[in-house]
Amino acid sequence: xxxxxxxxxxxxxxxxxxxxxxxxxxxxxxxxxxxxxxxxxxxxxxxxxxxxxxxxxxxxxxxxxxxxxxxxxxxxxxxxxxxxxxxxxxxxxxxxxxxxxxxxxxxxxxxxxxxxxxxxxxxxxxxxxxxxxxxxxxxxxxxxxxxxxxxxxxxxxxxxxxxxxxxxxxxxxxxxxxxxxxxxxxxxxxxxxxxxxxxxxxxxxxxxxxxxxxxxxxxxxxxxxxxxxxxxxxxxxxxxxxxxxxxxxxxxxxxxxxxxxxxxxxxxxxxxxxxxxxxxxxxxxxxxxxxxxxxxxxxxxxxxxxxxxxxxxxxxxxxxxxxxxxxxxxxxxxxxxxxxxxxxxxxxxxxxxxxxxxxxxxxxxxxxxxxxxxxxxxxxxx
Ligand code: UD1
Ligand code: UDP
Numbered sequence: 483x484x485x486x487x488x489x490x491x492x493x494x495x496x497x498x499x500x501x502x503x504x505x506x507x508x509x510x511x512x513x514x515x516x517x518x519x520x521x522x523x524x525x526x527x528x529x530x531x532x533x534x535x536x537x538x539x540x541x542x543x544x545x546x547x548x549x550x551x552x553x554x555x556x557x558x559x560x561x562x563x564x565x566x567x568x569x570x571x572x573x574x575x576x577x578x579x580x581x582x583x584x585x586x587x588x589x590x591x592x593x594x595x596x597x598x599x600x601x602x603x604x605x606x607x608x609x610x611x612x613x614x615x616x617x618x619x620x621x622x623x624x625x626x627x628x629x630x631x632x633x634x635x636x637x638x639x640x641x642x643x644x645x646x647x648x649x650x651x652x653x654x655x656x657x658x659x660x661x662x663x664x665x666x667x668x669x670x671x672x673x674x675x676x677x678x679x680x681x682x683x684x685x686x687x688x689x690x691x692x693x694x695x696x697x698x699x700x701x702x703x704x705x706x707x708x709x710x711x712x713x714x715x716x717x718x719x720x721x722x723x724x725x726x727x728x729x730x731x732x733x734x735x736x737x738x739x740x741x742x743x744x745x746x747x748x749x750x751x752x753x754x755x756x757x758x759x760x761x762x763x764x765x766x767x768x769x770x771x772x773x774x775x776x777x778x779x780x781x782x783x784x785x786x787x788x789x790x791x792x793x794x795x796x797x798x799x800x801x802x803x804x805x806x807x808x809x810x811x812x813x814x815x816x817x818x819x820x821x822x823x824x825x826x827x828x829x830x831x832x833x834x835x836x837x838x839x840x841x842x843x844x845x846x847x848x849x850x851x852x853x854x855x856x857x858x859x860x861x862x863x864x
Pocket of ligand 1: 494522545546549554613615694727
């Protein structure tokens with residue numbers, strides 16, 4: 483019998499990053515794949531599954547508006563446990579550092595099912611930022627049986643924390659697989675304003691924001707900074723695909739009322755977003771995934787955070803941390819829009835996060851893990 487590998491995920495970035503792994507599992511002769519979505523995100527998750535043609539086997543459908551961290555965690559553990567009991571997977575894959583990810587890891591651990599952690603070893607060094615993700619990923623590290631690190635830096639972080647090096651495999655980040663599977667496809671924008679913008683050839687500042695630690699005043703400042711940029715640079719268009727979270731929308735969007743050259747859209751389907759990144763001049767974001775993708779496309783990224791668990795692209799010069807101070811955001815963007823040499827220095831296409839073969843590397847690592855486990859008659863949990 484082939485080992486059954488269960489993948490559990492719940493938010494947009496997890497869905498994007500596990501899609502190549504699920505596709506590889508589905509295509510493999512070595513494994514059976516079973517997928518569980520928690521529905522921590524609803525629309526933004528479904529959008530990704532639809533794009534990659536993934537129909538989940540189980541859906542916990544937990545999302546509620548205003549959901550707390552404790553609610554997400556409790557609902558995932560409670561909903562997943564009977565599915566684990568029924569499906570009896572040989573291993574459970576979780577990705578990254580969301581509440582879904584860590585709660586699912588814990589649910590599997592409680593049933594002594596080995597946890598495979600995709601995108602292991604990212605560390606900001608500050609337990610409060612990003613919040614609660616830094617804590618989430620450290621917890622998952624404690625209970626994972628196999629740590630799939632995207633880079634050597636993340637491997638080093640794990641070893642420094644005492645993780646046994648023989649349980650770590652450097653795979654690259656599966657987000658690059660997802661990007662390469664997507665970016666060259668000819669996709670039309672479903673919002674006609676974006677199609678008109680693409681045809682106009684105007685410079686685009688692409689903006690995304692959602693981080694929990696930026697909610698409130700910091701995010702209002704982001705909105706005010708965008709309004710100022712729009713007044714200083716009437717020739718550019720600011721494109722803001724707004725996260726579905728009402729807390730984010732309530733902070734940012736009021737600052738943009740009556741501001742001319744700003745296009746606010748619903749979250750873009752991944753293919754459309756990848757195309758929009760390619761069309762952009764500068765990207766301003768607090769997203770983790772966008773920091774990893776944009777350097778591959780040669781797009782300078784200004785990150786609205788004080789620290790990052792993704793230092794590779796910063797060190798390579800493609801990403802700059804500018805925090806959430808209004809003046810720093812305005813100055814950072816202005817510099818890239820006016821200083822050609824500053825722009826050129828940041829827009830070299832580099833790929834510190836992989837070459838698009840991380841899903842295959844993940845399968846190899848799984849194969850090694852499950853075959854050594856069957857030789858030993860058991861899979862150890864840690
Ligand atoms: C979550 C993750 C974060 C990840 C981010 C990606 C945690 C603690 N946070 O944060 O690590 O970077 O996703 O975007 O796991 N909503 C919808 N529809 C959707 C998605 C969200 O309506 O498709 C709204 C709901 O009102 C929901 C709210 O957004 O309650 C917040 O969602 P939640 O998953 O709790 O937090 P995020 O900030 O999205
Ligand atoms: N993304 C998308 N549509 C959008 C905005 C972002 O498909 O409108 C993609 C983006 O390319 C990246 C992922 O969503 O792969 C990042 O998700 P998010 O910023 O929500 O989460 P994070 O990466 O910060 O955890």
